[in-house]
Amino acid sequence: MYRAFYGLKENPFNVSPDPRYLFLTKQIEETLSSLMYGIETKKGIIALTGEVGTGKTTLVNRLLDWLHQRGTKSAFLFNSRMNSSQLFDFVLAEFDIPCESRSKSQQLLKLNQWLLERFRAGETAVLILDEAQNLTFPVLEEIRLLTNLETSTEKLLQIVLSGQPELEEKLNLPQLRQLRQRIMIRCKTSHLTKEETHNYILERLKIGGAAAGQPHIFSSAATDTVHLYSLGVPRVINLLCEHSLINGYVEHQRPIQPKIVEDVAREFQLDVVEPTASPEALRTSAELYNSEAFIQNLGEALSRFRLSPTPSLRDKK
Ligand SMILES: Nc1ncnc2c1ncn2[C@@H]1O[C@H](COP(=O)(O)OP(=O)(O)OP(=O)(O)O)[C@@H](O)[C@H]1O
Ligand SMILES: [Mg+2]
Structure with missing residues (x-):
């Protein structure tokens, strides 16, 4: 051998993606800082894009470690081949929110209640979707609607969409302009x-x-x-x-x-x-x-x- x-x-x-091997260039550090800043300041939606194999998932794992260390509640969805109802199943399961009903309105209600509890406790909740270039239009529309869960002062759920450059192309389509407008921070990984x-x-x-x-x-x-x-x-x-x-x-x-x-x-x-x-x-x-x-x-x-x-x-x- x-x-x-x-x-x-x-x-x-x-x-x-072994975190011990994380290599930080100035650009990677800046991207990581943007992600952390967006979450800390509760910007709503953050988009992370980059070519195949340039380190998006590696960076997301680093971000998850950081969230974990801070005790921030996070949900990480890496399987982007899902429909809208599965999206809610996954989000609730990842956040560990009990909900017997499988009706979307009930699940949304539970999620909203739980997010309000987090808000009152001074906590942040983060949903990270990797491989987001594969998400369908209906699922992306549901994600947009999730940003409507808010108080008069801030978004209750912080969302990170991570994906290949096709995600950017998708977000530029007219059907997704409402979602595009809600993206407050865009960052990248590169060669x-x-x-x-x-x-x-x-x-x-x-x-x-x-x-x-x-x-x-x-x-x-x-x-x-x-x-x-x-x-x-x-x-x-x-x-x-x-x-x-x-x-x-x-x-x-x-x-x-x-x-x-x-x-x-x-x-x-x-x-x-x-x-x-x-x-x-x-x-x-x-x-x-x-x-x-x-x-x-x-x-x-x-x-x-x-x-x-x-x-x-x-x-x-
Ligand atoms: N900053 C980094 N430090 C150390 N290793 C890295 C870094 N970025 C990428 N790698 C290595 O390259 C591999 C591929 O990176 P990663 O899976 O994060 O890319 P990706 O952008 O998510 O790719 P894809 O678009 O296919 O999902 C990782 O498993 C890791 O071994
Ligand atoms: Mg990846």
């Missing part, structure tokens, strides 16, 4: 720059147990190559680094050189969108990030990674 060879205590590039990608990799290796003072595990050129093929998307950085460690171990290579990373990128077809420009130029190439071909290749590569890693890679582990 590569851990002993590279002097690591654990696999640093697991794709699970890491080349320098941030370097630091992200170093930070993860350090948390994974890499001893200070030892020779680097990835050469600087290899890290540049990770940035080039991942375009600074943390999930793809993890994928490239994890498999580069496996392949690097097989070849007993330290520090890992760009060729190893290139081979992994090829294996996962991340090279289909040819990096024709320099990494620095790619960093700002929003067009490429959003190109259909890139998203399709990325989605395909990631789903294969999740569902069935190639037997050769599994064997090497």
Whole structure:
């Protein structure tokens, strides 16, 4: 196993959202602060958007930890494939509000009573919906109506809608203009720059147990190559680094050189969108990030990674 060879205590590039591995750039910190500020000042609805794999769920988990530490009541809905009546079932269950009736009006009444009790106790209640780009129009309309639960001075329920850029597109549709008007804060996650990608990799290796003072595990050129093929998307950085460690171990290579990373990128077809420009130029190439071909290749590569890693890679582990 590569851990002993590279002097690591654990696999640093697991794709699970382990809070110990949270990497904060200035931009991520600002986004987190906006979310916290919106909740503290009871703004009503906050929208968090960002490309696939750029850290929305990771950030939401961090936010949930913060809410938990403050004793704030929170409901986290990550399954966005639901209809309106399921929305109320989930919200009540997550907030632990007892309600025998399944009629929507009864459930709404219970929720309102409970929120008023929270308000009188000086507490805040937060509803977070992840993958919100998949929510249907009727469900989004119910969410809008939830913001009508208010006193004369403040919203009783704070709502965070987190989703991919399609959420923004959806919110721009005329049917959702009433909801759009109620969004008081918008914040984003985005791709890491080349320098941030370097630091992200170093930070993860350090948390994974890499001893200070030892020779680097990835050469600087290899890290540049990770940035080039991942375009600074943390999930793809993890994928490239994890498999580069496996392949690097097989070849007993330290520090890992760009060729190893290139081979992994090829294996996962991340090279289909040819990096024709320099990494620095790619960093700002929003067009490429959003190109259909890139998203399709990325989605395909990631789903294969999740569902069935190639037997050769599994064997090497
Ligand atoms: N700020 C960060 N610090 C540490 N790791 C991160 C960070 N952002 C993302 N990651 C890593 O990348 C992986 C993907 O991030 P995450 O699932 O949060 O992305 P997402 O934006 O929610 O993606 P999707 O649009 O597919 O839901 C995480 O599991 C985590 O390993
Ligand atoms: Mg997510």
